[in-house]
Amino acid sequence: MACTLSACGGASMWPFGEDEVRTRGPAGSTEYVCDKDRKFYVLIQDSGNTVWLALPDRELSLEKGEAAGQYGNGITKLVIEGDTAQLDDGYKHDFNNCQVSAPAKK
Structure with missing residues (x-):
């Protein structure tokens, strides 16, 4: 039986390490802060x-x-325009009015 990423609890393609993502994002990434203090990180x-x-x-x-x-990937769509971003995560839709916070530090 094949295992997909969404079904595998330990699978992650993120190349930087779990702790960095949860606390401050990977080095060189950009942090976006949205309404309700929701955050996400983007690394181009x-x-x-x-x-x-x-x-x-x-x-x-x-x-x-x-x-x-x-x-995008067919489910999630990200649009970056200057210091703002629009994110439709295809799931919760809790990412509104997103602004660049500051680049993540190493």
């Missing part, structure tokens, strides 16, 4: 073709969309 990779997105309960990779600043 592959010359802007991919982003790693760290949410409070999961991490995932998003591919560059056709429009500038758009990334």
